[in-house]
Amino acid sequence: MAGDHLQVLNALDLAKTQWYHFTAIIVAGMGFFTDAYDLFCISLVTKLLGRIYYFDPASAAPGTLPPKISAAVNGVAFFGTLSGQLFFGWLGDKLGRKKVYGMTLMMMVICSIASGLSFGHTATGVMATLCFFRFWLGFGIGGDYPLSATIMSEYANKKTRGAFIAAVFAMQGFGIITGGVVAIVISAAFKSYFDAPAYAVDRAGSTVPQADYVWRIIVMLGSVPAALTYYWRMKMPETARYTALVAKNAKQAAADMSKVLQAEIVEEQAKVEEMAAKDQANSFGLFSREFARRHGLHLVGTTTTWFLLDIAFYSQNLFQKDIFSAINWIPKAATMNAIEEVFRIARAQTLIALCGTVPGYWFTVAFIDVVGRFAIQITGFFFMTVFMLGLAIPYHHWTTKGNHIGFVVMYAFTFFFANFGPNSTTFIVPAEIFPARLRSTCHGISAAAGKAGAIVGAFGFLYAAQSRDPAKRDKGYPAGIGVRNALFVLAACSLLGFLFTFLVPESKGKSLEEMSGENEDEEQINSVPAHNINRTTSA
Numbered sequence: 001m002a003g004d005h006l007q008v009l010n011a012l013d014l015a016k017t018q019w020y021h022f023t024a025i026i027v028a029g030m031g032f033f034t035d036a037y038d039l040f041c042i043s044l045v046t047k048l049l050g051r052i053y054y055f056d057p058a059s060a061a062p063g064t065l066p067p068k069i070s071a072a073v074n075g076v077a078f079f080g081t082l083s084g085q086l087f088f089g090w091l092g093d094k095l096g097r098k099k100v101y102g103m104t105l106m107m108m109v110i111c112s113i114a115s116g117l118s119f120g121h122t123a124t125g126v127m128a129t130l131c132f133f134r135f136w137l138g139f140g141i142g143g144d145y146p147l148s149a150t151i152m153s154e155y156a157n158k159k160t161r162g163a164f165i166a167a168v169f170a171m172q173g174f175g176i177i178t179g180g181v182v183a184i185v186i187s188a189a190f191k192s193y194f195d196a197p198a199y200a201v202d203r204a205g206s207t208v209p210q211a212d213y214v215w216r217i218i219v220m221l222g223s224v225p226a227a228l229t230y231y232w233r234m235k236m237p238e239t240a241r242y243t244a245l246v247a248k249n250a251k252q253a254a255a256d257m258s259k260v261l262q263a264e265i266v267e268e269q270a271k272v273e274e275m276a277a278k279d280q281a282n283s284f285g286l287f288s289r290e291f292a293r294r295h296g297l298h299l300v301g302t303t304t305t306w307f308l309l310d311i312a313f314y315s316q317n318l319f320q321k322d323i324f325s326a327i328n329w330i331p332k333a334a335t336m337n338a339i340e341e342v343f344r345i346a347r348a349q350t351l352i353a354l355c356g357t358v359p360g361y362w363f364t365v366a367f368i369d370v371v372g373r374f375a376i377q378i379t380g381f382f383f384m385t386v387f388m389l390g391l392a393i394p395y396h397h398w399t400t401k402g403n404h405i406g407f408v409v410m411y412a413f414t415f416f417f418a419n420f421g422p423n424s425t426t427f428i429v430p431a432e433i434f435p436a437r438l439r440s441t442c443h444g445i446s447a448a449a450g451k452a453g454a455i456v457g458a459f460g461f462l463y464a465a466q467s468r469d470p471a472k473r474d475k476g477y478p479a480g481i482g483v484r485n486a487l488f489v490l491a492a493c494s495l496l497g498f499l500f501t502f503l504v505p506e507s508k509g510k511s512l513e514e515m516s517g518e519n520e521d522e523e524q525i526n527s528v529p530a531h532n533i534n535r536t537t538s539a
Contacts, residue, residue: 093438173353177350
């Protein structure tokens with residue numbers, strides 16, 4: 001295979017784990033840290049937004065966001081993320097990974113701050129401004145998915161590539177926990193201050209005016225880790241695979257990787273030009289018949305599994321607070337003040353992340369290059385299905401007083417197997433199996449399919465899980481199917497994800513060029529049925 005004859009690619013594939021690997025993990029991973037913080041911190045403050053901006057003086061009950069407003073606030077960032085994944089994924093293949101890498105981070109910094117400064121003369125005006133900035137925040141976050149995954153896959157060696165990409169993605173777990181911890185600290189600080197005798201008016205169910213600062217501070221602090229990482233992103237060289245295989249500049253690729261690997265690498269411009277001249281068989285585009293023949297089923301596999309996974313994963317994450325309230329783990333809103341409610345929601349979600357989410361990510365890091373992507377993904381989908389059904393079938397048992405601890409434990413296991421499973425592998429595999437000139441684009445398409453699933457989860461679960469109480473329907477709430485039936489739907493999504501996993505190839509231990517079939521002779525490719533290319537698991 002010609003791709004392996006380039007010394008610079010061989011050097012990357014066979015390189016021992018070095019400091020630059022860890023630097024790349026931190027630089028790329030901090031983007032995902034910020035992504036997770038920004039995407040999930042909103043679920044910590046949506047109930048507070050309802051109390052502040054939708055309080056009805058004629059009612060003794062705390063204010064709540066209307067369903068459509070709640071869906072928009074929770075889901076608008078996903079529309080931006082989907083758009084950003086498609087746009088920056090395509091741009092990363094056209095201009096190079098590095099050239100657009102800093103743009104995504106700057107958008108995240110600016111829009112995090114702007115979201116916290118959302119303004120308006122009315123509640124609707126504030127929510128509209130918030131949604132506007134969160135859309136563009138999501139657009140920047142979306143670009144981080146294909147670029148970070150592609151950069152890490154192209155920097156890594158083939159022996160531990162899965163662990164390195166998984167470690168980048170695992171920073172999401174720390175972002176989720178940090179969001180919870182920040183919300184706990186901010187709400188505890190405000191709660192302590194306003195629990196003083198001078199503020200005794202802050203009774204159960206009420207909201208002090210200063211609570212408006214709480215959600216704004218929490219949202220704006222998401223800009224800090226992204227800003228701290230910007231300089232180091234700009235210092236990273238372009239990946240050698242893009243420079244050599246796409247830009248056809250062997251001299252620059254050799255020079256960049258000589259510095260990174262601290263080894264002398266010979267430039268092979270003549271060989272690159274020779275490969276380019278012979279590469280007519282591999283010059284197919286994304287919408288060509290040849291791409292469909294070689295990688296069509298692979299793209300179907302990566303998009304469908306990510307779509308189905310994110311319906312379940314984001315539904316669980318965004319609406320934990322509603323589920324915890326439904327099983328009486330978090331007290332009713334009328335029994336506590338607004339800041340206390342933020343504190344309790346953040347504490348519950350942080351506990352789930354600490355016990356289930358984060359361990360799942362790092363189990364993937366530890367085992368992905370041992371057991372492979374396919375085994376982890378199919379096992380994760382299987383146990384997600386099992387535990388979802390374990391929550392849904394005896395749901396009335398779990399909602400009985402005294403049984404909520406068992407529900408929380410089962411719920412944490414669904415997060416563990418999502419992350420020690422498809423939530424990690426759906427991110428990793430698209431960065432490994434497509435050609436270099438289409439790698440970022442195909443990862444962006446796969447990730448966008450996932451965000452389409454997140455949108456379904458954000459809007460669908462909101463309506464599905466609404467109470468069927470006629471009194472609430474009179475106030476504009478839809479007649480939902482209830483939390484129990486919503487859990488059945490999520491279990492069905494996980495089962496379908498299990499089935500579609502059989503379309504996804506195993507990439508453990510193989511070089512990126514082996515997986516993509518790049519630079520192989522046309523006779524080699526035609527000798528293997530298209531749907532079998534790369535399906536065999538390597539030892």
